[in-house]
Amino acid sequence: MSGDLGGRQADLLRQAGEALARMDAPGALLLLDQADAIGPTHNGVLNRSVALRLQGDFIGSLRMIDRALSMQPYDFIALLAKGALLEKIGQGKAAVEVYRNALKIAPPRDRCPPAVLKQLDYASEFVQTHALALRDHMRAEVAALRGDVDPETLDRFDEGLEIYAGLKSAPKQEPILLNYPRLPAIPFYDRALFPWLGELEAATDMIQGELKTLLETDLHRFAPYIQYAPEAPVNQWAELNHSPKWTSVFLWKDGAKQEEVCARCPGTAALLESLPLARQDGFAPTAVFSALQPHTHIPAHTGSANVRLLCHLPLILPGPARFRVGNTVRDWKMGQAWVFDDTIEHEAWNDADALRVILIIDLWNPYLAESEKALITAMMQAQRRFMAQ
Numbered sequence: 001m002s003g004d005l006g007g008r009q010a011d012l013l014r015q016a017g018e019a020l021a022r023m024d025a026p027g028a029l030l031l032l033d034q035a036d037a038i039g040p041t042h043n044g045v046l047n048r049s050v051a052l053r054l055q056g057d058f059i060g061s062l063r064m065i066d067r068a069l070s071m072q073p074y075d076f077i078a079l080l081a082k083g084a085l086l087e088k089i090g091q092g093k094a095a096v097e098v099y100r101n102a103l104k105i106a107p108p109r110d111r112c113p114p115a116v117l118k119q120l121d122y123a124s125e126f127v128q129t130h131a132l133a134l135r136d137h138m139r140a141e142v143a144a145l146r147g148d149v150d151p152e153t154l155d156r157f158d159e160g161l162e163i164y165a166g167l168k169s170a171p172k173q174e175p176i177l178l179n180y181p182r183l184p185a186i187p188f189y190d191r192a193l194f195p196w197l198g199e200l201e202a203a204t205d206m207i208q209g210e211l212k213t214l215l216e217t218d219l220h221r222f223a224p225y226i227q228y229a230p231e232a233p234v235n236q237w238a239e240l241n242h243s244p245k246w247t248s249v250f251l252w253k254d255g256a257k258q259e260e261v262c263a264r265c266p267g268t269a270a271l272l273e274s275l276p277l278a279r280q281d282g283f284a285p286t287a288v289f290s291a292l293q294p295h296t297h298i299p300a301h302t303g304s305a306n307v308r309l310l311c312h313l314p315l316i317l318p319g320p321a322r323f324r325v326g327n328t329v330r331d332w333k334m335g336q337a338w339v340f341d342d343t344i345e346h347e348a349w350n351d352a353d354a355l356r357v358i359l360i361i362d363l364w365n366p367y368l369a370e371s372e373k374a375l376i377t378a379m380m381q382a383q384r385r386f387m388a389q
Contacts (some may be wrong), residue, residue, distance in 0.1 A: 319352025
């Protein structure tokens, strides 16, 4: 296209846009016909869609939007317009998927003008409303089958139903260090896989007693759990970095026994020695008293490696305290331990008015063979030596 023709076409498209701003659809279409005679353009097709919509020709307008998307499939504004047109012609369910795709590729909100933000918010609300309606419909349809299902299975089914409806995302492992293949993404593991949990729970009173003494005589040992260097990006940890809101004292740290602390908690140390903890020189076990101040939130994060799981035993629970792994939220209960996959996004809240303390220990993932554990340990140690060279 010559420069003169290109300039002429640009001028016609500008005039067509001005006509649309005046709500002059027929005038805009005449100008667009002239511009199209020079050559089709994405903006010209979009403007023609707007003109046809102003005239009430929603089918024709939708046809033009599809043509524009064939030229630029990732035009999220065109996708928003398509969703609105599908609504206009009574195809709300088809609009949901179009809106969902537009939301996936939309730019960050701080780069969107107010009018576009309004459209995005509308699309998000429309998708959410549809998902809630679909969830309620499916729940009603399967209600008669729920009575014979055990609570644990029913809980998993309900999560699956909400994932299918589009209200939740499936939990996924996002380890920082090692993502070992073919291990299941299970937020909270079945207690039956850890028959020694009862022994740990039965020792709650003894561990509490030693913790109480530690808090009274060695409070200085509780150091901030999050300690980033000044030059490191803190991301979600800004509030808790070097903060007394979340502190800890280690009995074992990265496989090294903390002799002074264990000497002050001999019963706890002996019990931990007897349990099948993950044991990897330089990496595990880790055993730590984790203290969270009142009304403090530990933000969502993930752990280092899915070959290990974490066990929590609550020791001080002054009031309500919650814990989320993936889509599952549980309340800690005194005397009840649980095992979870910390490479799935998780977060914690102490909603009480006083300090909350739990014992955290790490374990091997039960779906690993004994010989595999030795291989994994050797592999990780080899990586460390390589990086130190």
